[in-house]
Amino acid sequence: MQHLPTIDRPHEECGVFGIYAPDEDVSRLTYFGLYALQHRGQESAGIAAGDGRGLVVKRDMGLVSQVFSEEVLRGLRGHLAIGHTRYSTTGSSQVCNAQPFLLETYNGPFALGHNGNLVNSRILRDRLREDGVTFTSTTDSEVIAWLIALSAGPNWGARIARTLPKLMGAYSLVMATADEVFAARDPMGVRPLCLGRLGSGWVVASETCALDTIGATFEREIAPGEIVRIGASGLSSYQFEPARPALCSFEHIYFARPDSVLDGRLVYDVRVALGRILAREQPAEADVVIPVPDSAVPAAVGYAAESGIPYGEGLIKNRYIGRTFIAPDQRLRDVGIGLKFNPLPGQLAGRRVVVIEDSIVRGSTSKPIVSLLRKAGAREVHLRISSPPYRHPCCLGMDTGRRDELIAAQLTVDEIRSYIGADSLGYLSEEGLLEAMGRTRSTTCLACLDGKYPLPVQMEMDKLALE
Numbered sequence: 001m002q003h004l005p006t007i008d009r010p011h012e013e014c015g016v017f018g019i020y021a022p023d024e025d026v027s028r029l030t031y032f033g034l035y036a037l038q039h040r041g042q043e044s045a046g047i048a049a050g051d052g053r054g055l056v057v058k059r060d061m062g063l064v065s066q067v068f069s070e071e072v073l074r075g076l077r078g079h080l081a082i083g084h085t086r087y088s089t090t091g092s093s094q095v096c097n098a099q100p101f102l103l104e105t106y107n108g109p110f111a112l113g114h115n116g117n118l119v120n121s122r123i124l125r126d127r128l129r130e131d132g133v134t135f136t137s138t139t140d141s142e143v144i145a146w147l148i149a150l151s152a153g154p155n156w157g158a159r160i161a162r163t164l165p166k167l168m169g170a171y172s173l174v175m176a177t178a179d180e181v182f183a184a185r186d187p188m189g190v191r192p193l194c195l196g197r198l199g200s201g202w203v204v205a206s207e208t209c210a211l212d213t214i215g216a217t218f219e220r221e222i223a224p225g226e227i228v229r230i231g232a233s234g235l236s237s238y239q240f241e242p243a244r245p246a247l248c249s250f251e252h253i254y255f256a257r258p259d260s261v262l263d264g265r266l267v268y269d270v271r272v273a274l275g276r277i278l279a280r281e282q283p284a285e286a287d288v289v290i291p292v293p294d295s296a297v298p299a300a301v302g303y304a305a306e307s308g309i310p311y312g313e314g315l316i317k318n319r320y321i322g323r324t325f326i327a328p329d330q331r332l333r334d335v336g337i338g339l340k341f342n343p344l345p346g347q348l349a350g351r352r353v354v355v356i357e358d359s360i361v362r363g364s365t366s367k368p369i370v371s372l373l374r375k376a377g378a379r380e381v382h383l384r385i386s387s388p389p390y391r392h393p394c395c396l397g398m399d400t401g402r403r404d405e406l407i408a409a410q411l412t413v414d415e416i417r418s419y420i421g422a423d424s425l426g427y428l429s430e431e432g433l434l435e436a437m438g439r440t441r442s443t444t445c446l447a448c449l450d451g452k453y454p455l456p457v458q459m460e461m462d463k464l465a466l467e
């Protein structure tokens with residue numbers, strides 16, 4: 001197996017899910033919840049289920065549908081479960097890094113699934129090693145699990161509350177013991193985490209689309225700096241640190257599913273607003289507006305509505321191409337992006353086309369797409385990006401590569417246009433992005449755009465830039 005060149009976007013690290021529902025088939029519901037969160041990670045998946053006496057875990061490489069069969073789900077019995085789907089950013093792509101992690105501790109079993117990235121994990125890992133911990137994975141998620149497991153406290157809630165203030169970075173966590181489920185979100189709330197109800201039970205998930213999928217109702221978001229504990233006596237909540245919000249702006253731009261509600265707003269609506277503002281800021285003389293499917297569709301709808309230029313579809317995406325792929329031979333490798341997108345010449349021939357994309361990271365997708373559109377007969381290609389230039393690496397859970405791989409860190413907008421081969425190129429402004437999200441600069445992470453990280457990571461970033 002080899003990696004096919006991936007679509008040129010930052011990659012999400014993980015999706016998490018948790019359920020406490022004694023009257024339900026919790027493993028099956030977790031399976032469907034993870035299915036709804038598959039877009040957040042496609043390399044591995046896992047479920048840990050508890051029945052009051054112990055925890056059983058199944059985790060493996062592959063998509064949710066590949067990891068779990070009827071037989072596997074039947075072996076995951078209980079009244080509570082947590083689940084995880086992963087794209088590797090820290091730690092390599094191996095089964096030992098799949099989650100949830102299950103630790104057998106002096107206080108009983110403890111399982112944890114993590115979405116995000118710590119910036120102080122190396123220091124924490126070294127300290128734990130000095131204390132005699134032998135790690136089975138290379139991820140910072142295992143570091144968190146061990147810190148909690150070894151923390152002093154009369155119960156798991158106290159151990160979790162004592163540990164989380166030691167962590168620096170982004171973490172949306174689901175955790176399980178034999179008889180309780182916990183969820184926690186870092187004080188910046190970088191990654192999403194929501195709470196829902198299912199009958200008399202409770203559900204937590206990275207995104208509300210997972211609640212919809214299993215028929216749960218959305219209650220509220222887990223607040224930045226909050227721990228939620230769900231057990232036989234119901235739900236309790238504890239604010240372990242004051243919130244200092246810095247929601248990842250790329251959740252709205254690209255990562256989250258458009259049918260999820262995030263920060264009180266339907267992601268689809270925010271993306272349409274991004275497109276509308278982009279049309280005002282970066283107008284173009286053209287005959288048709290097309291998206292790079294699927295994620296840029298809402299922004300293209302907004303751009304078309306605002307500009308009055310008709311919306312059309314000029315590229316069809318093969319939705320069944322995953323990240324890993326049976327090695328294409330040289331001829332197919334040369335086809336490159338054509339394996340993922342096929343143009344519709346009837347929509348493009350002789351026309352001036354505005355093509356809407358949600359981001360350019362390395363420029364490796366935009367250039368062949370422009371070339372595909374031209375080959376299909378487009379007379380002019382005007383590329384419009386529904387986010388500002390991506391100039392700095394992310395340290396909070398996105399795989400964006402090193403700074404020297406980010407095209408906007410190396411070239412001016414006009415140099416990028418020339419490299420990509422478009423007739424014109426225009427990005428959304430940071431102000432336009434904030435307006436569409438309905439957020440302020442002080443409550444939003446824009447670090448990959450403006451270089452201002454919401455926590456002290458400058459040394460880490462400088463190192464990343466040099467590596």
Ligand code: SF4
Nearest residue numbers: 248249394445447448
């Ligand atoms: S740096 Fe960018 S991708 Fe990373 S959390 Fe901040 S806004 Fe999101």
